[in-house]
Amino acid sequence: MDRFVLTDAQWAKMEPHCLGKPGDPGRSGKDNRLFVEAVLWIARTGSPWRDLPAMFGHWNSTFTRFRDWVKADVWKRLFEAISDDPDMEYAMVDATIVKVHRHGQGAKGGRKARRSAARKAA
Numbered sequence: 001m002d003r004f005v006l007t008d009a010q011w012a013k014m015e016p017h018c019l020g021k022p023g024d025p026g027r028s029g030k031d032n033r034l035f036v037e038a039v040l041w042i043a044r045t046g047s048p049w050r051d052l053p054a055m056f057g058h059w060n061s062t063f064t065r066f067r068d069w070v071k072a073d074v075w076k077r078l079f080e081a082i083s084d085d086p087d088m089e090y091a092m093v094d095a096t097i098v099k100v101h102r103h104g105q106g107a108k109g110g111r112k113a114r115r116s117a118a119r120k121a122a
Helices: 008-017 032-045 059-071 074-082 117-121
Strands: none
Touching (some): 008 032
């Protein structure tokens, strides 16, 4: 996979906090970055784990590894590692992006009782 969601700079901040690095005791995963990209794919698409593309590996292995990282608070550490320099591009909200609904602009509103056509004719 040539194209990743994470930039190289973001990955450089996250990599030391991952489990299964060379030199760590116990088992290790093949490619931590590919695994993180797989989890981001699931989060981005909202797909079930079984729909994970084969290029990320077997869905059940990825899910099991995800649960292990949840239990070890790795995701919290990864979030803290990259949240020191937030990207505020999507947090800047102004009138060019969001428009106020017409009822929120101070106009008189509310439900008004209207006379029926039969009463008007009488």
